[in-house]
Amino acid sequence: MTQSIKKVLKKPWPFWLGGILLGLANVILLALSGISWQITSGFLLWGVGVLEWFGLDPFSWEYFSHFPVYYNPIIAEGNVFLNKYTLLNIGVVIGSLVATLLASQFKLKKIKNKKQLLFALIGGIMMGYGSRLAAGCNVGAFFSGIPSFSLHGWVFGAFAILGTWVGIKILVKNI
C-alpha cells in the first residue's frame, strides 16, 4: 500500500470535504427515495414492531397522526422491520464497517464495566425519548432539517450545543 492511499484510508478527511460529500449524498438520496437522511425513524419503527409482538397497537397512538407523510405508507402496506428507513441504517453500518476494515482498524469492543453499561442505557433512553420529542436526531432533525429551510433545524442545533455544554460540565465533574 503506497503512503498516499494509506493516508486517505487511515487519516480523517477534513471537515469541509466530509460536509460536502454528506450534503451531496443527502441530495441524491432525497431525489431517488423521497426522504432525507434520518436514523431514528427506523429505530422507532422497530420499536413499534416489538410492541406489536406483545399485542399492542402503537400506530393507533396520537403520535403517529402528526407525521402522516412518514408513517402512513408504512402503516398502509409497509413492513416495520424492512423498509427504506431500515435500509438507510443498514447502509450506515455497512459503510462504517467498510471504512474501518480498509483502515485495518476493526475491533469488537467490550463493555468496560457496569457503570459504563448503566450510563449507556440511561443515555440511550434519554436520546431515544428526546429524538421523538424533537422528531429526529443530529441527522434527521439537524443535518436534514437545515437544508430543508426549516426553522426547527436551527432551533435543534442551538439546543444541541447547549445540551453538549451542560453534558461536558457534568462529565468533567464525574470523571
Add this chain to the structure above:
Amino acid sequence: MSVIELDCLSELCPIPLLRAMKELKKMKPEDVLLLHSDHSCVPIDVEKWAKGKNYPVEVVELDGGEWDIYIQKPKKSREGI
C-alpha cells in the same frame, strides 16, 4: 521518571482526553503517561491537545484498532493544565 499507564480501552471521546488531563495534573515533571485506546478519534484528539500544550507526544498505532499514546509532562509546568 516513571511511566503511568491509563487504560482507556472501550472508552469514547472525550472521556480518554479528560482522564489524561486529570492524570497529568497529578504526575511529576518528566513522568510519562501511556494511554491505551481503541477509539480512532482518541489518538488524534489527544495528540492535538498535547501539541497545543507543547507536551512531547507520540502516537503508536498497534494492530487491530488499538493505539498507544505517550505524553510526557514537561520539566517545568509553564501553566496549569
